[in-house]
Ligand SMILES: Nc1ncnc2c1ncn2[C@@H]1O[C@H](COP(=O)(O)OP(=O)(O)OP(=O)(O)O)[C@@H](O)[C@H]1O
C-alpha cells in the first residue's frame with residue numbers, strides 16, 4: 001500500500017479501520033476472488049504460501065455473509081490441520097472475521113456458528129466415516145491432494161447436495177493424484193493456478209528465497225512452488241503418485257539406519273568431470289517399513305562424497321555406511337578412513353570408527369532399481385521431500401539414458417540391504433553350567 005493510502009487508513013475511526021483492514025476485496029489479488037460462472041468446484045492449485053488457505057477461508061466467509069451458505073463442511077487432511085489451519089490458523093476463519101461477524105467456535109462439537117445462524121462442521125479427512133450422512137450446501141477442502149483416503153472426498157461430494165447450487169472450494173498444492181486429475185477434467189470445475197512468488201510481499205522475508213534454494217530448479221519445485229501438476233516421464237520406473245502416496249511428514253522411531261553410497265566409476269578431483277555420486281540415507285522403522293530420510297547426492301569430487309556421507313552418518317545416528325562390494329568397495333573404505341584421519345589430525349582427537357559395510361549385490365542396476373520400485377509405496381516411504389532424488393526417480397530411463405544415476409543406485413542398494421536381504425540366522429550360544 002502506498003504512503004498516501006496508509007495515511008488515509010490511519011486517519012479513520014477504529015471501527016472504519018477494522019472494516020477496511022478486514023475487507024478482503026481490498027486485499028485480494030484478482031485470482032483470489034471467486035470466478036464467475038456456473039461451476040461446482042473451484043479448484044485452486046497453487047504453490048506453497050500462495051494464499052490458498054486464506055482464499056478458502058475468505059470465500060467461506062463471503063458465502064456465509066451473503067446468506068447463501070447455511071450448512072458448511074470444512075475438511076482438512078487431519079483433525080489438527082482442521083483446527084490449526086482452517087479454524088484457528090493465522091489466516092483461518094476466526095482470524096479473518098471482524099469481531100461483530102465472527103463465528104462462535106465449539107471444538108468439542110467441531111462446530112462454528114455465525115451470528116446469522118449459518119453452521120460449519122469440521123471434519124478430518126483421516127476419518128471418512130464422519131462425512132457419511134451429513135449434508136451441506138457449501139464445502140472447503142484444504143490440501144485435498146494430500147488426503148489419505150479417497151473415500152473422504154467421495155463422501156464429501158455425496159453429501160454436498162443441499163440447496164439449489166451447492167459448491168465447493170478446493171485449495172491445494174497440486175499432486176498428480178487420481179482425484180486431482182479427475183477434477184481437472186470435470187466439466188463443472190473452474191481452475192485457478194498460482195505460484196508462491198505471487199504472494200511474496202505477504203510472506204516473511206526470505207521465505208521465497210529459502211523455498212527456491214531448497215527446490216533449486218527441480219521438477220518437484222515446479223509442483224511445490226509453481227503449482228504445476230507434473231506428468232510422469234515415459235520410461236521412468238517411479239511415478240509421482242507412487243512417491244506421494246507413501247510420503248510421510250515425520251519419521252517414526254527407527255530400528256536402524258544407514259548411509260548408502262554409490263560414488264560411481266568416473267572419479268576425479270574436480271566436480272565437473274565426475275559422474276553423480278549417490279548418497280542416500282535410509283532407515284528401517286520398528287514398524288518394519290523402510291524410510292528414505294535424506295539425500296545428498298550430486299556432482300562432487302572424491303573427498304566430498306566421503307565427507308558428506310560421514311556428515312549424514314552422524315546427523316542420522318546411522319549404524320554404518322553401506323557401499324557395493326564390487327564397485328570400488330575397498331576404495332570407498334579407504335577414502336572414508338582418510339577423511340576420518342584428516343579430521344582427527346585437525347582436532348587432535350583419536351579417529352572415529354565408522355563401519356563401512358560392503359554389500360554384495362546381484363543383477364544389473366536397472367533390475368535392482370526395478371526391485372526397489374516394487375517396494376513403493378507400501379513398504380518404503382519418503383520422509384519429507386527429496387527433490388533431487390525424486391526428480392531422478394521419476395525421469396531416469398535406464399534403457400535410453402547414457403548417464404548413470406548414482407542416487408538411484410544408492411537408493412536401490414539401501415532398499416535391498418535393509419528391506420530385501422534375509423536376516424542373518426541368529427546363532428544360539430548355549431553355555432553349559434550345571435553348578436546351580
Ligand atoms: N491477498 C493477500 N493480502 C494479504 N495477505 C495475504 C493475501 N493472500 C495471502 N495472504 C497471507 O499470506 C500468508 C500465506 O497465506 P496462506 O497460509 O493462505 O497460504 P497457503 O497457500 O495456504 O500456504 P501453505 O502452502 O503453507 O498452505 C497468510 O498470512 C495469509 O493471510
Ligand SMILES: [Mg+2]
Pocket residue numbers: 052053054085
Ligand atoms: Mg494452506
